[in-house]
Amino acid sequence: xxxxxxxxxxxxxxxxxxxxxxxxxxxxxxxxxxxxxxxxxxxxxxxxxxxxxxxxxxxxxxxxxxxxxxxxxxxxxxxxxxxxxxxxxxxxxxxxxxxxxxxxxxxxxxxxxxxxxxxxxxxxxxxxxxxxxxxxxxxxxxxxxxxxxxxxxxxxxxxxxxxxxxxxxxxxxxxxxxxxxxxxxxxxxxxxxxxxxxxxxxxxxxxxxxxxxxxxxxxxxxxxxxxxxxxxxxxxxxxxxxxxxxxxxxxxxxxxxxxxxxxxxxxxxxxxxxxxxxxxxxxxxxxxxxxxxxxxxxxxxxxxxxxxxxxxxxxxxxxxxxxxxxxxxxxxxxxxxxxxxxxxxxxxxxxxxxxxxxxxxxxxxxxxxxxxxxxxxxxxxxxxxxxxxxxxxxxxxxxxxxxxxxxxxxxxxxxxxxxxxxxxxxxxxxxxxxxxxxxxxxxxxxxxxxxxxxxxxxxxxxxxxxxxxxxxxxxxxxxxxxxxxxxxxxxxxxxxxxxxxxxxxxxxxxxx
Numbered sequence: 001x002x003x004x005x006x007x008x009x010x011x012x013x014x015x016x017x018x019x020x021x022x023x024x025x026x027x028x029x030x031x032x033x034x035x036x037x038x039x040x041x042x043x044x045x046x047x048x049x050x051x052x053x054x055x056x057x058x059x060x061x062x063x064x065x066x067x068x069x070x071x072x073x074x075x076x077x078x079x080x081x082x083x084x085x086x087x088x089x090x091x092x093x094x095x096x097x098x099x100x101x102x103x104x105x106x107x108x109x110x111x112x113x114x115x116x117x118x119x120x121x122x123x124x125x126x127x128x129x130x131x132x133x134x135x136x137x138x139x140x141x142x143x144x145x146x147x148x149x150x151x152x153x154x155x156x157x158x159x160x161x162x163x164x165x166x167x168x169x170x171x172x173x174x175x176x177x178x179x180x181x182x183x184x185x186x187x188x189x190x191x192x193x194x195x196x197x198x199x200x201x202x203x204x205x206x207x208x209x210x211x212x213x214x215x216x217x218x219x220x221x222x223x224x225x226x227x228x229x230x231x232x233x234x235x236x237x238x239x240x241x242x243x244x245x246x247x248x249x250x251x252x253x254x255x256x257x258x259x260x261x262x263x264x265x266x267x268x269x270x271x272x273x274x275x276x277x278x279x280x281x282x283x284x285x286x287x288x289x290x291x292x293x294x295x296x297x298x299x300x301x302x303x304x305x306x307x308x309x310x311x312x313x314x315x316x317x318x319x320x321x322x323x324x325x326x327x328x329x330x331x332x333x334x335x336x337x338x339x340x341x342x343x344x345x346x347x348x349x350x351x352x353x354x355x356x357x358x359x360x361x362x363x364x365x366x367x368x369x370x371x372x373x374x375x376x377x378x379x380x381x382x383x384x385x386x387x388x389x390x391x392x393x394x395x396x397x398x399x400x401x402x403x404x405x406x407x408x409x410x411x412x413x414x415x416x417x418x419x420x421x422x423x424x425x426x427x428x429x430x431x432x433x434x435x436x437x438x439x440x441x442x443x444x445x446x447x448x449x450x451x452x453x454x455x456x457x458x459x460x461x462x463x464x465x466x467x468x469x470x471x472x473x474x475x476x477x478x479x480x481x482x483x484x485x486x487x488x489x490x491x492x493x494x495x496x497x498x499x500x501x502x503x504x505x506x507x508x509x510x511x512x
């Protein structure tokens with residue numbers, strides 16, 4: 001009976017912690033999911049590639065400051081408690097996300113727009129730096145020792161589910177704006193993109209209400225009652241040689257590689273499908289949505305398995321599989337959408353030229369060429385839109401060329417399968433890592449000690465993946481998979497260090 005009540009209690013803890021963490025991840029990733037649209041809103045339109053890179057850099061900035069958030073809020077969590085610390089991070093995250101949805105465009109306020117976005121993005125990064133460590137620690141300190149991996153795995157699912165919800169809300173919003181698909185896209189790109197940011201405030205309010213009813217972690221409560229809480233968590237975490245060694249081992253032997261695998265398998269995969277493969281907006285999102293749906297249960301599977309056989313080798317094998325197969329899998333993604341692998345049906349080629357008045361710009365001369373390709377009994381549609389803007393008596397501005405490919409059912413599900421494999425690697429490296437980090441550090445400095453390596457590994461090494469990978473493809477334009485050099489090198493280094501120095505022994509009792 002006692003064990004049943006304990007289990008019932010832990011599910012309440014998991015539910016309250018996971019909901020808040022899920023919302024924070026949604027808020028954080030909605031920005032990345034709308035990178036192309038945001039680039040058009042908050043940066044000059046004269047150079048779309050530079051605008052996209054600037055947006056990805058702003059996106060990455062939120063990751064880079066996460067370690068600072070880990071230090072600030074980790075210290076606060078070890079001094080005053082877990083509950084109120086990650087309640088504060090939730091308020092900061094929700095407020096910043098709502099504010100991004102309210103910022104006027106670049107055309108309205110000029111360079112002030114990207115500056116405000118950057119500031120709010122930095123606040124988001126600081127808040128997330130304090131959220132994850134608090135939630136993982138809170139759940140772990142409520143969990144039975146022999147099922148720590150299983151129970152903390154539910155916190156691990158929130159990052160991927162946050163991305164899943166952000167993609168779903170974006171698609172739902174886009175299709176609800178207008179019955180006409182063309183008008184719906186125009187409205188979404190103009191102002192509808194703000195809706196996913198604005199509605200997050202409702203989710204945050206609900207989560208704050210739930211978290212206010214939560215109690216403090218029992219381990220921390222006992223520690224505080226005994227007067228054994230840390231006086232200086234930062235000094236004890238990083239000033240003591242033994243603990244600093246564990247922090248560095250956690251970073252270079254686990255979280256660094258886990259971070260690049262996470263962001264390659266989900267964010268860079270979406271960016272690659274949309275910007276390199278040129279798959280149209282809806283399909284590039286739904287491919288990821290289906291893959292996430294199929295793969296997410298494996299966070300729990302691999303974390304539960306780690307309770308039985310240890311955390312180390314599940315994470316190391318996940319990194320190894322990523323390193324040896326990334327090039328092959330991404331080449332296949334490109335091949336699926338490549339016109340050269342298919343036969344053009346020339347009699348179905350459709351060419352339209354339109355003259356459209358645009359306020360304050362003059363007229364746009366838009367040439368839309370739609371080609372149909374045949375392969376394996378299915379048809380792929382390739383649409384190229386070549387738009388030139390002109391004003392009476394003035395030279396035509398350089399044309400804006402947009403390519404969009406609509407995949408056949410067979411090709412579409414092939415891509416879903418490949419992305420699902422990429423996310424399975426994510427579940428292997430990410431599912432067990434919360435329990436692994438919790439077991440490395442004593443209760444009184446756990447929040448601070450585990451948060452820093454996690455957020456450097458994920459925020460700096462992992463968060464820079466989409467930006468560095470995209471940047472490499474703009475430098476080495478003849479190599480479509482050159483961007484994978486970065487995650488492969490980082491994961492390889494981490495895998496070697498982890499395999500040699502990390503212990504596979506599970507700590508049955510978290511140190512007090």
